[in-house]
Amino acid sequence: MIDFSLSNKQKEIQEKYRDFTNRLIIPNRLKYDDLAEFPWDIVKQAYKEGIMNGPIPEKFGGKGFNIMDSAVASEELGAGCIGIGIGIDANTLALTPLLLSANEEQQKKFFGLINEKQGVAAYCLTEPNAGSDVAGIKSTAIKKGDKYILNGHKRFITNGEVATFHTVFALTNPERGARSLTAFIVPTDLPGIDIKPRLQKMGQKASVQNEIIYTDVEVPAENMLGQEGHGFLIAMKTFDRTRTGVAALSVGTARASFEISKDWAKNRIQFGKPIAANQAIGFMLADMATAVEAARLLTWNAAWAYDNGLRSLSKLSAMSKLYASDIAMKVTTDAVQVMGGDGYSKEFVVEKMMRDAKLCQIYEGTNQVQRLVISKAILK
Ligand SMILES: Cc1cc2nc3c(=O)[nH]c(=O)nc-3n(C[C@H](O)[C@H](O)[C@H](O)COP(=O)(O)OP(=O)(O)OC[C@H]3O[C@@H](n4cnc5c(N)ncnc54)[C@H](O)[C@@H]3O)c2cc1C
Known part of the structure; x- marks a missing residue:
């Protein structure tokens, strides 16, 4: 049986991260885009509200998120601001080697240290x-x-x-x-x-x-x-776990830019009617919505494969990162196009989302490298 519904725990995670994003990330994202500084105040508040270190086991002060839980959380952060989201999520990248290969004593010491310092x-x-x-x-x-x-x-x-x-x-x-x-x-x-x-x-x-x-x-x-x-294996296994996180952040920013431009298209009047009433714009929005759905499904499938110990997980996590970041680039670029000059203006956030999306195609292995991983897996 296939069931795409979220568990009650995942629904709670989604609600909690969405609420945090609405209250703390969205109102501050343009400020931090200008400042280009680490958002300590938001990270400290994230610690206070139990938003940090989701994947750390509960016995070491984390939330014990599996990969699917993390994907749900990261999509919400990405819908606000990937840059601030990475301030929160990059801990996952740096702490995953500890999760995968540290002994109990090291985990206790270093997860303890990061929690005690409320650090990154x-x-x-x-x-x-x-x-x-x-x-x-x-x-x-x-x-x-x-x-x-x-x-x-x-x-x-x-x-x-x-x-x-x-x-x-x-x-x-x-x-x-x-x-x-x-x-x-x-x-x-x-x-x-x-x-x-x-x-x-x-x-x-x-x-x-x-x-x-x-x-x-x-x-x-x-x-x-x-x-x-063991370092090479640890580095690669870390990416198998974390690439779905980049995918989920990408889905989040694509979703948000789609929603902003859709609302814009319904309200912007040219030639006496909303621009959304033109099929050229309506079809663009249809393609954006479809891409977001497809990227989310691929991301959730990769997360599910990881959580269920499937052997194809390297391939699927690479596919999710590749596809979701490529569609984030396309959807954010189209969002700017739908909004015309206002989309290009710094006053509205979609131009920032377009700049943010570009990096998802580069870090944690460029998308060419993801294609190397996928082609190796499918051709062996
Ligand atoms: C903002 C940012 C944050 C980052 N954060 C971290 C971090 O926290 N920790 C960390 O360790 N690293 C981090 N990175 C590094 C990131 O992972 C690398 O930039 C990335 O892996 C690519 O390496 P490179 O920049 O040296 O590009 P190169 O490897 O020089 O690649 C240049 C181009 O050639 C292509 N290319 C290279 N080899 C092949 C090939 N065999 N086939 C086809 N195409 C190929 C690439 O896809 C790319 O398009 C970060 C990078 C940036 C920009």
Whole structure:
């Protein structure tokens, strides 16, 4: 039997995140788009209201969300502002390696730390010469006594400057290359961490990114996640879990831009009638609505596959991220078109949504990389 209805718990999540978005994100999104600063006040309030760290197990202070619960929550955040939503959701990316491979003691310590500080974490994979090609990572973490000495250069790191700790991927044996890639929890108060000024960028401006240089940072050996050489697998398994989150944020912003432009089209009068009465506009809106539905279904299907342990989950999560972010780009662009000059104006939010959507096609693996994952899965 197929049943697309949400459980009572998921309906409550949807209502709670929608309410939070309406009260705190929507009224502040243009301000943060201008400021290009991390929205600490909203994140602190998110902590207060139990909006942060959904996927962390309840026994460690989270909400114990499965992937479907998280998808429902992220769609609501994306409908408000993906940039602010990422301020809340990027913790999921950085904390997932802990969820997947940390021992009980590490989980207790680091989930505890993030909750106690009401803080955020950063996921540090990308380097100047290792973007799509994760195997090109050059950062090293060489064991010396009970420490690993971390040296390296990361870039585009979301939450870098505001994080309590970084989840860093580095080689423990450079001669073995990516086969020695290993994940570490690196508290940001350790000496030797140089965080460069934040990246200036097109959209999602409430989310901050930095280049980071690690020089002889002494990371306690007990901060290693899993075993030496498990890093590549941890990074890929993390993306299997989190790509549906990017998909859900994309569905949210596509849905919101569609709704705003639909209302506009019903009220904007040209040639003596609402512009929506022209089939050219009505069909555009029909295609936008259809794309949002299809992207949501693909996202929920990928989330369901993950929660039910299906083997096709890498392919499905890549498909959901690819399709939902592509339709977010298309739907937000069409929303601007439907609203004409007002759509292009900064006074209305759809131009911001269009700028925000672009990034969903790039981070957590570009959409070309998603096609690589999908083609590998379907051709093997
Ligand atoms: C705002 C922002 C936030 C980010 N946050 C984080 C973060 O928190 N943590 C983190 O570790 N990283 C983060 N990233 C990095 C992001 O994941 C990378 O930018 C992305 O993976 C692409 O890498 P690149 O930018 O080096 O592009 P490149 O790998 O240089 O790719 C350039 C172009 O070539 C294409 N390409 C590359 N290889 C192939 C191929 N084999 N076949 C076809 N096309 C190919 C790509 O699709 C792309 O279009 C962030 C990036 C941005 C911009």
